[in-house]
Amino acid sequence: MRVTCPHCGSKATITSRENIADNVSDLYVSCTNVKECGATFVSSLAFKHYLNPPRGDVARLAAGVLKNLPKPMQIELLDRSQL
Known part of the structure; x- marks a missing residue:
């Protein structure tokens, strides 16, 4: 699964995951473009x-x-x- 930074579009790395419910998780993510962005954010992952x-x-x-x-x-x- 590829995650991109919503701010700069660079590749991002999932650093941890928290299960919210069955088949739903919050993914804690860090932008790999640390020199120009360095954003950290939370994305959701759900089975559809x-x-x-x-x-x-x-x-x-x-x-x-x-x-x-x-x-x-x-x-x-x-x-x-x-x-």
């Missing part, structure tokens, strides 16, 4: 959403849906998946 859910979650969801279908439909779907 999945682009691709974890494979295990998808497999469990599919198994749950499959279990609730009538047997003939389960067999038909499983036969199609082997094409």
Whole structure:
């Protein structure tokens, strides 16, 4: 993850992190351009959403849906998946 200084645009370094809540953290950051800027600041980092859910979650969801279908439909779907 690349962090840049909001003042001068130089590369910045995360010096520490404080967890605020599940999936939300405050990042304490220092600008590496110490001669001309030297700013220190706090940025937030938060999980927003999945682009691709974890494979295990998808497999469990599919198994749950499959279990609730009538047997003939389960067999038909499983036969199609082997094409």
